[in-house]
Amino acid sequence: MRTTSEIAEAFSLGMLVSDQADVTSVAISSLDVVPGSLFIAVQGEKSHGIDFLSAAIAAGASAVLSDREVRADVPVLLHPDPRSIAGAISAFVMGTMNLGLQIFGVTGTNGKTSTVFYLHQLLLQMGVKAGLSSSAFTQIDNRRADSALTTPEAPRLHRLLSEMADSGAQAAVVEVSAQALVRHRVDGLVFDVTGFTNLTRDHLDEFGSMENYLSAKAALFTQKFSRRSVINVEDRFGEQMLELARAQSPEQSVSIGHDKDYSFEQTPTGIKITGKQELFLARNPGPLMSKNLALAAIMLLEGGYGPKAIAAAALAMETVVPGRLDLVSDSEPHIYIDYAHTPQAVELAAKELGDKYPQLLVVLGASGDRDAGKRIEMGRAAAKFASHIVVTDQHPRGEDPASIRAALMNGILETRPESFISEIDDPALAVSTAVDLVGVGGAILWCGPGHLKYREVMGKKLPFDAHLEARKALNLD
Structure with a gap:
C-alpha cells in the first residue's frame, strides 16, 4: 500500500487536490477498479478515461491520475503522460x-x-x-x-x-x-x-x-x-x-x-x-x-x-496449442484452425499440412484496418501449397470486406488461375464449402480465427466460434 503523497513525491506529480488517500492497487480501465485503486485516466482509441471517472469513483477508486485537470471527490494527481509511468507506479504500489x-x-x-x-x-x-x-x-x-x-x-x-x-x-x-x-x-x-x-x-x-x-x-x-x-x-x-x-x-x-x-x-x-x-x-x-x-x-x-x-x-505436457494448427476433430476431412495472419505464418502452416496430405484446401481471410500491404503476400503464400483456396472474410473492421478479399486474390492470381479460387464472404459458409470441395484423404487449413470467439465488423465484436462452425460443417453438431 502507498499513499497519494508518497506516489506524488516518488514520481514528481502535481496534485490538484492535496488530501491524502491510501492506494492499494492501480487500474487504467474503470472496469478494473476495486476499492483503493488509483485510477489512471488517459486518452484511449475512442475516448478519454476522464469520461469514466464517475464510474471509477463509484467502484471505489481512492484517487485519480490524469493528464487533465478535473474536480473530483478524491485526490487528483497530474502528469503530462500518465501511461508512460503507469507500469512504474503499478510496481511501486503493488510491490x-x-x-x-x-x-x-x-x-x-x-x-x-x-x-x-x-x-x-x-x-x-x-x-x-x-x-x-x-x-x-x-x-x-x-x-x-x-x-x-x-x-x-x-x-x-x-x-x-x-x-x-x-x-x-x-x-x-x-x-x-x-x-x-x-x-x-x-x-x-x-x-x-x-x-x-x-x-x-x-x-x-x-x-x-x-x-x-x-x-x-x-x-x-x-x-x-x-x-x-x-x-x-x-x-x-x-x-x-x-x-x-x-x-x-x-x-x-x-x-x-x-x-x-x-x-x-x-x-x-x-x-x-x-x-x-x-x-x-x-x-x-x-x-x-x-x-x-x-x-x-x-x-x-x-x-x-x-x-x-x-x-x-x-x-x-500438452502440445496442442489452442488455435494453432488445432485439429478440430478426427472426423474426415481433417480441419485445422490456425491464427495465421502474416505471410510467413500462412506459408509455414500450409507447407506443413501440404506435405502431410495429398490435397490441401485453404480457407483464407485477412483483417481490416491492419497493414494492407501484407494481404497480397498472404495470398501468394497460400498459393504455394494449396490445391484450392476459399477466400473469405475474417475481421473487416471498418474496411470494405470486398477490397480485402480482392487483395488476397490478387496475390493468389499471380501464380494460379481463377478456377483455383472460390470467393465466399461468409466464413461459416466458406468452411462448409471447403468440406464439400476437398477430396478423399485431403485436409482443410482455416487461417485467421485461431482461438478467437468473435469477428470484428464495423466497430462491433460479433460472436463467432470457428471450432463450432467447423464441427457443423462436418455434421458433428
Whole structure:
C-alpha cells in the first residue's frame, strides 16, 4: 500500500487536490477498479478515461491520475503522460518487483503464443506452480480467462502477477507484443529470461518499416527489461536482434541456430537440442511447432532447470496449442484452425499440412484496418501449397470486406488461375464449402480465427466460434 503523497513525491506529480488517500492497487480501465485503486485516466482509441471517472469513483477508486485537470471527490494527481509511468507506479504500489516470481517473457512475430504455452506446460509438469499471460488466455491455478490484448495494460499485468504470487505461484510466463513495448505495458518489470521467436512482416501500418518493428521488439532484450535472453536466429532479422541483445548484455545473451550457442533438429522421435547443454525432447509436434518447443526448452535451460527434468516434463505436457494448427476433430476431412495472419505464418502452416496430405484446401481471410500491404503476400503464400483456396472474410473492421478479399486474390492470381479460387464472404459458409470441395484423404487449413470467439465488423465484436462452425460443417453438431 502507498499513499497519494508518497506516489506524488516518488514520481514528481502535481496534485490538484492535496488530501491524502491510501492506494492499494492501480487500474487504467474503470472496469478494473476495486476499492483503493488509483485510477489512471488517459486518452484511449475512442475516448478519454476522464469520461469514466464517475464510474471509477463509484467502484471505489481512492484517487485519480490524469493528464487533465478535473474536480473530483478524491485526490487528483497530474502528469503530462500518465501511461508512460503507469507500469512504474503499478510496481511501486503493488510491490511486483519483489514477488519472488521467476518471470519469462517471449516476443516475436509468429510463435509467441505457442512458446509461452509450452513454457507454462513444461513448468507445470516439472512441479513448478506457474501463471500464464498470453494472447489466447490468462491462467492462475486452474482459472482461465480470455485475453483482450496480447499483453495487458501495465496495471492489469502487474495485478495479474500479484494474484499469481498470492496463489502460491513460483513462476510467470508473459507473451510480449511490440505494441506492449512501445506503449509501456511491461514497464516496471524485469524478466529473468526472455526469448525471441522471429521477425516477419506484420504491423507495418503502425511501425512503418521492418527496421522500426525490429527496434520496438529489441527493447525487451535491454538491461531495463531482461536479465538473460535467448535469441532464435533463423535469418538476418534474427542476426540483427542477437547483435542488439549482445550490445546490451554480451555475457547474458545466447543464440539458437547453425553454429550458435544452441542448435536443434527435429527427428522422427523428437527434438534433439545440442550446444551449451544437451537435451532430447521425446515429442514431435510437427516442424512448425517444434522450433517453438525448442525455444521454450532452451529458455528453461538458461533459467536454471536441468535437462532431465525438462525431458521428463515434455513427455507429460500438452502440445496442442489452442488455435494453432488445432485439429478440430478426427472426423474426415481433417480441419485445422490456425491464427495465421502474416505471410510467413500462412506459408509455414500450409507447407506443413501440404506435405502431410495429398490435397490441401485453404480457407483464407485477412483483417481490416491492419497493414494492407501484407494481404497480397498472404495470398501468394497460400498459393504455394494449396490445391484450392476459399477466400473469405475474417475481421473487416471498418474496411470494405470486398477490397480485402480482392487483395488476397490478387496475390493468389499471380501464380494460379481463377478456377483455383472460390470467393465466399461468409466464413461459416466458406468452411462448409471447403468440406464439400476437398477430396478423399485431403485436409482443410482455416487461417485467421485461431482461438478467437468473435469477428470484428464495423466497430462491433460479433460472436463467432470457428471450432463450432467447423464441427457443423462436418455434421458433428
